[in-house]
Amino acid sequence: MKKKLKSNFKKLITSLAKKENTPLFLISKSRLLEQVKKFHSLLPRVKPYYAMKANSHPFVLKTFINAQIGFDVASINEINTILKLGVNPDRLIFANTVKNPEALKFAARHKVTLMTFDSEYELNKITKYAPRSKVLIRIKVPNVGSIVELSLKFGAEPADAMSLLIKAYHLGLKPIGVSFHVGSQNTNIENYLASLETASIIFKDAKLKQLPLEILDIGGGFPIRYFDYEKDSFIPIASHINKELNRLFSSDVQIIAEPGRVLVGPACILVMKVVGKSIRGNKHWYYLDDGVYGSLSGIIFDHCKYHYKVLRKGIPQITTLAGPSCDSLDIISVSEDLPELEIGDLIYVENIGAYSWVTATNFNGIPPAKVLSIP
Ligand SMILES: Cc1ncc(COP(=O)(O)O)c(C=O)c1O
Known part of the structure; x- marks a missing residue:
């Protein structure tokens, strides 16, 4: 066979x-759909928002739109492209922590209200150009061994997360959750385990401070096989993530992710x-x-x-x-x-x-x- x-x-x-x-x-349509199916079956609690930066060819986007998943957008062009294809803005997360003011205005005008941030400067900008947005604090997490290291450039220190969420609240924004990214093509389970543990501490702290959070965004980074001799490390990683999600986060917490590579690669x-x-x-x-x-x-x-x-x-x-x-x-x-x-x-x-x-x-x-x- x-x-x-x-x-x-x-x-x-x-x-x-x-x-x-x-x-x-x-581009194989059946493989795109197989990857979505695989993601759902390996991470049943996690709602994927495809990171369209990975491959924004219209055929890929249309296939994923029909598969009913969400989209992680990073710029005006990406927002525009996906909205023009008929996607409802509530299926989007604006997951670029440093957003151009014009892009924020564009997002607000088009009702894209869910977004990440990682600094006080960004919060002030969001308040000015996209008031009342729902914001997730992106924290800096270990990216050990990931092929593309992202924590160099993005993520607030976890110790500052709570005060930034409180600041967001006082600015009239809706602090809604925590996000992280373990780095792209990450085969190191420890990165996920440490990040989930840290995020859960912020969730607990927020509850104590009467600012209950609703969404955990576990980012992207899920690995694929490039060489025939490699093992599919997404399978054991997903199994560990599931266990930790159930151990650390109550069932009312909505879990989302921003997979790029694993869906299209x-x-x-x-x-x-x-x-x-x-x-x-x-x-x-x-x-x-x-x-x-x-x-x-x-x-x-x-x-x-x-x-x-x-x-x-x-x-x-x-x-x-x-x-x-x-x-x-x-x-x-x-x-x-x-x-x-x-x-x-x-x-x-x-x-x-x-x-x-x-x-x-x-x-x-x-x-x-x-x-x-x-x-
Ligand atoms: C904010 C953000 N989300 C998601 C992704 C997608 O990551 P991956 O393709 O590793 O799943 C990236 C990739 O750089 C990213 O920067």
Whole structure:
């Protein structure tokens, strides 16, 4: 069965590459829906708000809108895009802790009232431009071992959380909860355990101070597999989170999350072609028609390593892969084990849906990969 699926998949990418040319960025609708289903089944108490920064292609957004999930938005453009697709503003959380005043005004005008903050300055800004908003304090939490560290830039010290929530109340805002982010592609369960414990202390404190909180936002960071040999660490992480949620938070607390990577990552495939070949330093170099200025921009922005696969069979040898631009930064990998390839051979990367095509540029006049939806 697995063999048949594999051969069907290879036939599909070969025929699409022939018909549409490369590079191609394929988005699978069934995989998007599978990931939503998996999230619901692994974290049944948690309501997902898809972090649309991970991949804002309309096909992805429409699929998630139909799957009835919420959206984490970070800018005027993201709010505008998702509202224009018919999403009710109460399905959104404005989860950028530092918001442009214009974006706050825009959010208020369009009734996007749920948002995060992490400083007194931000509270004053929210009060001025989006009064009476419902605010969640984002706290700084451990990001140990996460591929993308976020606590460097965001999050109030947990010890300051209560006084900031009280300040929000006195400013006429509605302090409604606590949020955190353990860092993206986080495989370290300890980050979640420590964050949940800290958040629960703030919940208890707030209750004692007659300011009961209603929402816990556990952010994003849920990991995916990039290499075939990796284990799916989302499964044990989710199981620990569930136990801790039930131990630390009463059933009337609403739990939400802002997953990006885990919902869209596994649903996309990048198909490229070898357009050049050389031998440099006793090693084969292959130049591909996409690179770090394109859909492989995650190598730079997302600190991501991908698994490169080919259709051709042969004895593997250490190989360098480079992108099509004139910049030597555009080297994809210097140590891939691949058989000898020829110009025109296909090379593909799975699980590349997040922080990839969305950050592609037009550098050197080379446009981003063509996006196609597949079943
Ligand atoms: C505020 C916020 N929420 C959610 C996300 C999504 O995180 P992930 O893709 O790791 O799930 C990010 C990613 O940077 C973020 O900054």
